[in-house]
Amino acid sequence: MRLALQQILHCPYQGVTKQIYLESKILELLALMVEQEIEFQQGKSPIPPLKLDDLDRIHQAQKILLQRLNNPPSLIDLARQVGLNDYALKRGFQQVFGKTVFGYLHDYRLEQAQQLLATSEMKVTEVADAIGFDSRSYFAAAFRKKFGVSPKAYQMQCKIH
Structure with a gap:
């Protein structure tokens, strides 16, 4: 929620x-x-509510992920950086954001890509690189799965409107 x-x-x-x-x-x-x-x-x-300290650490983990879109830390490294064990991080992240840590990162990247495609003059490959996808074909497949249209088709639709 x-x-x-x-x-x-x-x-x-x-x-x-x-x-x-x-x-x-x-x-x-x-x-x-x-x-x-x-x-x-x-x-x-x-599910029992998170302690305020743990909640702060979960949000700190989110900030680290968003700052390192192109090169996110491993789950264990992220947990260490925020002072939680990996299980507490996974459970807390699911509780706060309704997604796994890397599910959240994946969706966030795709939402950023959607915004870039709609508002910038970047090419699809540049957008994929900017948000941390190494493979253009994987990016295109993930974008199509989430939004029901290819990145190029989405970009073309945005330019028409």
Whole structure:
């Protein structure tokens, strides 16, 4: 839920695209709240909340990842840098962001690529390099899987509008 809220607060779009994006994020929040309520009604115990110190360390890990998009540390190195063991980092990251550490990084890179393709004059290969993808074909496949269109086609659509 926090991730969806952060995405709402930092919406990268304008106009109609912004409206659609925000509406979809609100629906995502509603779905997460309904899921949480169903789990509560079924008596499933919620995950114990993180200590404030651990929460700060999880956010510190996120900042390190985002600063090192092109060359992220290994999970164990990242955990050491923030003073957690790798299990606590994995569990806490999942709890805070709803994704694994590297799932979060992967999605963030693709969202950055989407913004660069829409707003810059960079070529697809330059965007892939800028966000840390070594393989253009892997980047194209990952982008297509996440957004349903190839990076080049997305860039062309943005230039038309």
